[in-house]
Amino acid sequence: MMQLINTILIGVTSGAIYSLMAIAMVLVWRSTRVINFAQAGMALLSTYIGYELIQLTGSYWIALPLAMLAGALISALIELLFMRALLKHTSQGPIASVAPIIATLGLLGVIRAMIGFIWGNQDLILRGPLSNVGYTIGSTTLVFSPLKLFIITWVVAVMVGLTLLFQRTNLGLSLRASAHSPEISRLAGVRVDFIRTIGWALAGAAGAAAGMLQTPNGIGSIFPDSLEFSLLLVFGFIAAVIGGLDSLVGAVIGGLILGLVVAFVLTYVGGSLVFMIAFALLIIVLIVRPQGIIGVKAGRRA
């Protein structure tokens, strides 16, 4: 019984982080129809900036929102300076469908190398603000810790913020409109290019938060070739696909499903199978329900 509760709580925590990453991928996909494989690099860079901010201010609480801000800025700059030129340059020819994918990969490599240039290849330790030792109820100690509670709270707060932005503001309406139909939105007076940059900025912030939260929850350190961030990218992608790649709610649900599945496999089957199960989940979703669990459209186009 205790083990079951523990597993669920761990699953929800890591699922919350995967959700953030999935949200980042969905936001980019909605605004530019590109899967941003550089998201892992951008999240890592933001986490490095977060690390510097912690050194500077001595407080994780200040560093976290600032790192998200930095992530948003980096992401917006990449969209402005790089993706626009790229999409314009490669809109034709046999490489058109492949070019954005390859370009974001190149970007991932460049960002990782830059991090290596600046911070070197050694591990940097990033401590969480709260203890990761579980709460004690009676005589048993849960795996669920103050840090995990904080992670869930922060993710929920980010999601509430995003929901309010999308549902209650004009900016949110423009974001939804230009994701749905850029041409018509442009005719209706929406500055679609600007809105795209905003979409990327929001994604950058979400990715930064995912990185800043995953690091203390996971191995606790960062380095340029971090496998943890590659896995974060892959799990974020899987979660986004489960949710249909187009839906923010879907991304959250996808993240939670993936987190729970991973936690249950870890507890009851063993660590060696985690990746294979996650991969199998991806393949099954893509074959059985390619539009995702939320998708209502008859099928995925293009």
Place this chain on the structure above:
Amino acid sequence: MHKAQKKQKKQKKQSNHIVLFIFFAFAIFLLSNRVDEFRVYQGASVAMFVVAIASIILLTGYSGQVSLGHGALLAIGGYSAALTRNYLDAPVWICFAVAILVTAAFGAALGTAAARLSGPYLAGTTLALAVGLPSIANQFSVLGGEQGLVFYVGFPPMRLGEDFTQYKWFFWIAASTALISMWWLQNILRSRYGRTWRAVRANEVAAELAGIKIGRSKVLAFTLSAGLAGLAGALLAMTISHVFPSAFPLTLSFLLLTGAVLSGITTLGGVIIGAVALVAIPQIADAIAIGLGNSENVVANLPGFLVSALLILTVLFVPNGPVEQMRAKRDHKIAHSRKL
């Protein structure tokens, strides 16, 4: 020139290809006697990259499917070759054949799922594979964990002479394998399958209306590409004499993709450009790093930086690769001069 004459000439050119390949083989084997050991070893790496890049060009350039996970396919090939060698004590060429078959079988299974996926979904799926698959090798003792397995192709045969070195033997094996696969691939691409892939790439709907079974054509491309990747994996394992998980990192997949884009992803002709570039980049990076003061951070990260920067620059400015770009320019010039 009359049409009939033109056609005849074209046919003649095709039949000459085998002669060309044999001449090519002769030339590079002669060359391998002239240069020092290190160059010979690099030559073996170039041959390995030629096979791996050709595999990506076949898949992405001709059949329009993106794979970011070719490193994982190379790993499968390398491991199956090593397992065959270690447990069955099979001759080297059988190990290579097993590597091709096992990886092709895996590719067929993956391709069946992949044929239903479009660009970004397939890219993400294969990326997931590249991240996860090598780490799985850590979990099974038969695969040797982090240390991996030894893969040794044996001494060069005695009749090649006393001073025939190990590296030269690697090079001979790798280069002849690469030449044979290129020749084979060249023919496949000119067969009806090649035409089918090009038709699907150009316009999927039109191809389907013309009676092409799109799914089947994509799965076939994936299978053949995986087979080639498996062969490249076995060659890689040969040149480093081992297979271990960190020999097939995510960066390997990116490296191969960069090689393919540099070669011109839609033409097989430039494959040697990409392969040579991939082997040369670490050396160039070293030279630059020394020029920049040889600090540790720069030395460790410059190769990765150059690879990624080249990838981005190529996609931005010569998206179809330098070879295709020059051809397009020439065609344009010819068309222009005729108009005048």
